[in-house]
Amino acid sequence: MKKYFQIIKGTWAEYMVYRLSFVLWRVRIVMQLLVTYFLWWAIFSQHETLFGYTQSMMLTYILLSAVVRPFVMGTRTQEVGMMINDGSLSNYLTRPINLFRLFWSRDIADKSLNIIFAIGEIAILILLLKPSIILQANITVLLFTFLALVIGVVLFFYFSMLLSLLGFWTSEIWGPRFLSFILVEFFGGMLFPLDILPESLFRVSTLLPFSYFIYFPLKVYLGQLSVISMISGLGVGLVWALGLKLLTELLWRRGLMVYSSEGK
Amino acid sequence: MKTVRKYFILWGKLTANSFLSILASRFGASIFLLGKTLRFLFFFVFLLTIFTKISFIATYSVAQAVFFFLTFNLIDTTTQLFFREVYRFRQLVVTGDFDLVLTKPMNPLFRALVGGADPLDLLMLIPYIGLLIYLSLQLGGIQFWSVTLYLILILNGFLIAAGFHILVLALAVVTTEIDHTIMIYRDLTSMGRVPIDIYREPLRGILTFIIPIGIMMTFPAKAFLGLLSPTSMLLAFIVGLVFFILSVRIWRFALTQYSSASS
Numbered sequence: 001m002k003k004y005f006q007i008i009k010g011t012w013a014e015y016m017v018y019r020l021s022f023v024l025w026r027v028r029i030v031m032q033l034l035v036t037y038f039l040w041w042a043i044f045s046q047h048e049t050l051f052g053y054t055q056s057m058m059l060t061y062i063l064l065s066a067v068v069r070p071f072v073m074g075t076r077t078q079e080v081g082m083m084i085n086d087g088s089l090s091n092y093l094t095r096p097i098n099l100f101r102l103f104w105s106r107d108i109a110d111k112s113l114n115i116i117f118a119i120g121e122i123a124i125l126i127l128l129l130k131p132s133i134i135l136q137a138n139i140t141v142l143l144f145t146f147l148a149l150v151i152g153v154v155l156f157f158y159f160s161m162l163l164s165l166l167g168f169w170t171s172e173i174w175g176p177r178f179l180s181f182i183l184v185e186f187f188g189g190m191l192f193p194l195d196i197l198p199e200s201l202f203r204v205s206t207l208l209p210f211s212y213f214i215y216f217p218l219k220v221y222l223g224q225l226s227v228i229s230m231i232s233g234l235g236v237g238l239v240w241a242l243g244l245k246l247l248t249e250l251l252w253r254r255g256l257m258v259y260s261s262e263g264k
Numbered sequence: 265m266k267t268v269r270k271y272f273i274l275w276g277k278l279t280a281n282s283f284l285s286i287l288a289s290r291f292g293a294s295i296f297l298l299g300k301t302l303r304f305l306f307f308f309v310f311l312l313t314i315f316t317k318i319s320f321i322a323t324y325s326v327a328q329a330v331f332f333f334l335t336f337n338l339i340d341t342t343t344q345l346f347f348r349e350v351y352r353f354r355q356l357v358v359t360g361d362f363d364l365v366l367t368k369p370m371n372p373l374f375r376a377l378v379g380g381a382d383p384l385d386l387l388m389l390i391p392y393i394g395l396l397i398y399l400s401l402q403l404g405g406i407q408f409w410s411v412t413l414y415l416i417l418i419l420n421g422f423l424i425a426a427g428f429h430i431l432v433l434a435l436a437v438v439t440t441e442i443d444h445t446i447m448i449y450r451d452l453t454s455m456g457r458v459p460i461d462i463y464r465e466p467l468r469g470i471l472t473f474i475i476p477i478g479i480m481m482t483f484p485a486k487a488f489l490g491l492l493s494p495t496s497m498l499l500a501f502i503v504g505l506v507f508f509i510l511s512v513r514i515w516r517f518a519l520t521q522y523s524s525a526s527s
Contacts, residue, residue, distance in 0.1 A: 020439055020441050021441055021443075021444060024441055024444035024445060024448065025444050027444070027448060028444050028447055028448050028451060031448055031451045031452060032451050035451055035452075035454055035455050038455070038463055038464075038467055039455075039458065041464065042321070042458075042462040042463050042464060043314060043318070043321065043462075045462075045464060046318070047317075047318065050317050050318070051317060170291070172289055172291050172292040172295070174292070175291065175292040175293075175294075175295030175296050175299075176295060178295065178296055178299045179295050179296075179298060179299040179302070181299075182299045182302050182303045182306070183302070185303075185306075186302075186306040191310065192310065196313060197309070197313060198309075198313065198316075201309065
């Protein structure tokens, strides 16, 4: 356990070495948030309610997505693909360390640092922009939101790891990751709540695991789902998470059989 | 004239190499192409979804909003087609390989800015241009002056885009940071996917005069639709020219700060 805590500390230290890069990364995140925020602010300038959302509900969704995103999707697992491709994975295979736990630790470091900054940035933006936002006080809803976030974190970890493990069979790891980003951006609900989409597209989105990254936790937070919908949503998310975990572990074992430590 | 010819031949050779290098991995290229297509289609769906509930954004109809979005894609994609090398510049700086560029009888800015065009963006341009022609016919026909002004303002948009990319390169020379700055530029310009008139003040003013995204992305389409005053056009050219000259000067200053890391 101690060694994994050291990994967390090491990852934090890494970020502090490349301070300008980290600052610009945070600027970028704020910029992405503002782009979406101002777009919705403009759309709501002539309307009280759209797609069943009031302006405050929509702006709460957009602002909170900036906190949920680094919590769920903050990851370092993309490095695994590069490690496989350049052969540096061998350095880790010979050490008394579990690669999955190593990357869980790195992800915890990444998520914690980004969330601290995200909360600070959101607080400043709320003070500056003074949007009317929804503060959820219902303990049950908050508990379900937390569970939805945990499932989102697990789901995204294995999803991202799965993309990296493709590196065992191909050196073209960035193409699938780019494609996945486009799909997650749309079907994950990063730009808007998915239920504003036409019925057929919304149905497609609910069949995919991406909606559990951003949309589902925020939909739960806004209190728009019944208890049964929340429980069934958590159940489906859990099945997706377990399924992806099993698939990732299977690919990891199969991948190690074909791993040739190319480049080393 | 001889210098122009030399750089034109150089650009041809660098572009041919870049095309060969990217198309060598057909699987990766196909996936990236699919991703770019989906990104376009997804925002298009989002735009149409918005218009199922509201008839107008600001004063723009759905066809006009789509025309603005296509113009954004035309400028954004052409910019990426020509300036893709900027995304690879960091590697040159952090490894010290930029020294090799500086010692060659070639303008280093030319090599860093346009030294590696992207064939995937060239392919993406075909449907965008086709859709733009189709939509402009729907919007009341193609007239000589509207098309001329549209094209001139698009060229002005490229000039501003070149200025932004030069600023990113200059920052990379001084700080070795580029990956996030170029993406900040992309995020900022993405505000031009819709006409900037829809944003409220003071954001609209900022996007026109301070960070000239509006001049770059919105003005050409407005000119085509006959919604841009002569004063605004004059202002657009002045801003474009001043912004470009300023960015080249900043690049020249940045070169004096180059420390040849790792070499």
